[in-house]
Amino acid sequence: MDSIRRKLVSPLGGQGWPQPPARTPDHKPPDENDSSPLASEYQDWARxxxxxxxxxxxxxxxxxxALAHGKLRFLLRRCLLLRDNTMLGIRxxxxxxxxxxxxxxxxxLMGxxxxxxxxAEDEWPLPGRLYDAGSSTTADSSAPGERRRQPGRQNRLDAVSLDLAQQIHSSLQLTLxxxxxxxxxxxxxxxxxxSAGLARAATLGKLQQGEA
Structure with a gap:
């Protein structure tokens, strides 16, 4: 279904529909009258x-x-589906x-x-900046969500993010x-x-070196 660009793994609904971010024309939700499984899954993941x-x-x-991990899982499923369709000859x-x-x-996401x-390229940009709480021994006096300023240092991916990111990278690499x-x-x-964008993402996440 062309109107559903993001395909999902499994329904994760149960929550009510909070105030959603504005959806751009490139991210149209499925037709409300569409009762297909994919449409239902889209709505569950979006909620x-x-x-x-x-x-x-x-x-x-x-x-x-938690939001970043959720976005990674959602992205991984869409990448796997795209890879599988491409392997079936849809090129x-x-x-x-x-x-x-x-x-x-x-x-x-890697950024x-x-x-x-x-x-922002997706509908759920992080509303605050992540920082690695263990990257410094100094007391953190910054406001919640604000990454401490440390010249020359950037966060490393946690184990969950690294595993998901490596799977996404491999899938997109094969698709290309x-x-x-x-x-x-x-x-x-x-x-x-x-190709250039995928290389930049790998560099941001240090995926080519296998670093977390």
Whole structure:
């Protein structure tokens, strides 16, 4: 279903619908009359992530990290589905566009998880800046959600984030390789942009070195 770009693993509903962030035209929810399983799953995940973002608005580190982990899981499922469809031979410009969009979300997440301010590519940008509470022995006098300023240092991914990020990176990397087999996509500007974005995300998360 073209209107549902983000495909999900399993329903995680149960919470009511909190005040959701504004949805851009590129992130349209499914038709309210659509009773397909994918549409239902989309709504469950959207409710869940909206609730996580609402809980994180206070800037508490635990809530911010829970939101980041939720976004990683959601992104991983969409990347796996896109990879599987590409392996089945669905290789065209629409797939390239979806891949580029997921890579931009991935780069955003890697920046957020390492304490960097990032432009929002998804509907649930972190409402505060993450920092590694164990990265300094000095007392933290900053407001909740504000990363301590330490020149030359950035957060490392926690174990959960690193595992999810490595799976996302591998999936997107394989998808790009498969799409490169499509003659008109191999040297396209969209392919070059996507490859560069994936490399930046890997650098932000230190995924190529396997560092957390």
């Amino acid at each position: 869940w992530l909206d609730a996580l973002r609402l809980a994180a608005e206070g800037g508490q580190m635990g809530a911010l990290r 065209h410009h629409a797939q390239m566009g979806k891949t580029g969009s997921l890579i931009r979300e991935f780069e955003q 957020e998880l390492t304490g960097r301010p990032m432009p 390789r498969l799409l490169q087999q499509h003659g008109s996509l191999a040297g396209s500007a969209s392919m070059q942009d996507a």
